[in-house]
Amino acid sequence: DVQLLESGGRLVQPGGSLRLSCAASGFNFNNYAMSWVRQAPGKGLEWVSVITGLSDNRDYAASVKGRFTISRDNSKNTVYLQMNSLRVDDTALYFCAKCGSGSRFSASDCWGQGTLVIVSS
Amino acid sequence: DIVMTQSPDSLAVSLGERATINCKSSQSVLNYLGWYQQKPGQPPKLLISWASTRESGVPDRFSGSGSGTDFTLTISKLQAEDVAVYYCHQYYSLPFTFGPGTKVDIK
Numbered sequence A: 001d002v003q004l005l006e007s008g009g010r011l012v013q014p015g016g017s018l019r020l021s022c023a024a025s026g027f028n029f030n031n032y033a034m035s036w037v038r039q040a041p042g043k044g045l046e047w048v049s050v051i052t053g054l055s056d057n058r059d060y061a062a063s064v065k066g067r068f069t070i071s072r073d074n075s076k077n078t079v080y081l082q083m084n085s086l087r088v089d090d091t092a093l094y095f096c097a098k099c100g101s102g103s104r105f106s107a108s109d110c111w112g113q114g115t116l117v118i119v120s121s
Numbered sequence B: 001d002i003v004m005t006q007s008p009d010s011l012a013v014s015l016g017e018r019a020t021i022n023c024k025s026s027q028s029v030l031n032y033l034g035w036y037q038q039k040p041g042q043p044p045k046l047l048i049s050w051a052s053t054r055e056s057g058v059p060d061r062f063s064g065s066g067s068g069t070d071f072t073l074t075i076s077k078l079q080a081e082d083v084a085v086y087y088c089h090q091y092y093s094l095p096f097t098f099g100p101g102t103k104v105d106i107k
Helices: none
Strands: A003-007 A018-025 A034-039 A045-051 A058-060 A068-073 A078-083 A092-099 A108-111 A115-119 B004-007 B010-013 B019-025 B033-038 B045-049 B062-067 B070-075 B084-090 B102-106
Touching (some): A003 A092, A045 A078, A058 A068, A108 B045, B004 B084, B019 B102
Antiparallel strands (some): A034 A092, A092 A108, B004 B019, B033 B045
């Protein structure tokens, strides 16, 4: 079974940094693009970032570009989201999601349970 | 950025009746369109990819149609377990975007 387990979310002050991790299992991790999607409390889904299997392409939403960095370690089957200069409006449940193929241009067919990031003073 | 809109915002349908959700993109996304179901406290679940391809294990009462800018998700005979928020999602053009969601309830 495909499993995605996010971790790293916590309460952080505005301007702070946080690194989220997503440990994957049950599929050939190298072969699939991976995404991060977030959901603010009581709100809809917002796409954040995507990375291809060999890390040759990475893309970001405008709202996080220049502040967030996506990366992956295929030897550890893990994808990361480094979040810097955090703002109150970054408060959300952050989901890790597996894309349906190695291409970024595919739907996300498996999602983790999410990790909660709260940015507040 | 491609803006995704959905209609209606919410709908209530009797058990066994049809529910129809519409999704419109601000420019063509060809068939790079997915539909997700999200129940309270759960992550989204992919129901339909490529506008009309049902994912493995998804009941056949769920169907997707459309291409270009106009898409539809149909639940042919609503069941109690279908109560959820449904999102459309375009993955044709970066940045990828989601619709605002449609809440489906039982009448």
